[in-house]
Amino acid sequence: MNKANLVEKVHEILGGTKVQAEQVVDSIFETITGSLKKGEEVSIAGFGIFGAKERAARTARNPRTGESITVPAMRVPKFRAAKALKDAVK
Numbered sequence: 759m760n761k762a763n764l765v766e767k768v769h770e771i772l773g774g775t776k777v778q779a780e781q782v783v784d785s786i787f788e789t790i791t792g793s794l795k796k797g798e799e800v801s802i803a804g805f806g807i808f809g810a811k812e813r814a815a816r817t818a819r820n821p822r823t824g825e826s827i828t829v830p831a832m833r834v835p836k837f838r839a840a841k842a843l844k845d846a847v848k
Contacts, residue, residue: 794835804842811836 761783769779790808793800800808815831 802840804840806837806839806843809836809838810834 764783765776765780768782769776772779772782790800794808794810797810810833813832813834816829818827818829820827
């Protein structure tokens with residue numbers, strides 16, 4: 759499933775136009791992204807928790823040249839699935 763499929767499903771449920779359905783899907787993604795940028799967690803009951811994790815700086819190796827490079831510290835998104843989602847996928 760991709761974004762277009764999500765938009766189609768929202769359109770089927772809510773009616774209206776596909777443009778409105780796409781705006782709903784986009785606003786959900788923008789809200790989650792905005793909260794993660796602020797350092798907040800987004801918890802959706804029965805689905806999971808979106809969060810951001812600090813990844814420490816490290817030294818890596820370029821596989822092509824063998825040269826050591828420094829990878830800077832960064833924040834990366836993470837997702838923890840809720841028990842209900844895990845059970846539904848089983």
